[in-house]
Amino acid sequence: MHDIKHLYHIAQPRKIVWDALTTIDGLAGWWTTDTTGDSTMGGAIHFKFGNMGAFQMKVIALEVDREVSWECISGPPYWIGHKISFMLDDNDGKTRVRFSHGPWPHQDDAFAISNFSWARYLESLRQLCQTGVGEAFGSPTHRI
Numbered sequence: 246m247h248d249i250k251h252l253y254h255i256a257q258p259r260k261i262v263w264d265a266l267t268t269i270d271g272l273a274g275w276w277t278t279d280t281t282g283d284s285t286m287g288g289a290i291h292f293k294f295g296n297m298g299a300f301q302m303k304v305i306a307l308e309v310d311r312e313v314s315w316e317c318i319s320g321p322p323y324w325i326g327h328k329i330s331f332m333l334d335d336n337d338g339k340t341r342v343r344f345s346h347g348p349w350p351h352q353d354d355a356f357a358i359s360n361f362s363w364a365r366y367l368e369s370l371r372q373l374c375q376t377g378v379g380e381a382f383g384s385p386t387h388r389i
Contacts, residue, residue, distance in 0.1 A: 248347030249360045251367055254339040257374045259310040262340045265374055266313045266331050275370040278383035289318065294382050300324065323355045340374075342367070 255262050265271035272290065273280040279293035286307045293299040298321060305328070306314035314330040332343040344367060349356045366381075373379030380386045
């Protein structure tokens with residue numbers, strides 16, 4: 246089994262990053278503007294990407310300013326049951342983000358596409374936190 250992993254820093258306090266990961270408005274600012282649902286523990290968050298598809302994530306872990314984890318409960322079949330986690334800590338005056346998404350049975354095209362897309366949206370998360378403007382799917386700054 247394989248996991249997509251990314252490690253990077255955001256030049257803002259953890260509280261700002263936490264809010265971007267745990268509120269509907271925050272999530273809509275960096276991943277997709279069409280975000281609805283309940284972002285509390287046990288809640289379900291719906292992420293829609295126009296006619297390209299949608300995901301529903303169940304919130305399975307929330308440790309304030311430290312961890313946010315979801316389980317994919319609806320979406321492409323190859324995502325169902327996957328766990329997506331954001332681990333936060335302080336490093337060199339910045340918030341360090343440790344991201345993981347898995348388990349993937351194969352490092353196939355779906356794995357590669359998802360890895361590339363996560364890198365792009367994690368950069369959008371950084372931009373939202375550092376500048377106040379992310380590049381979420383559906384936003385004026387997001388172009389296809």
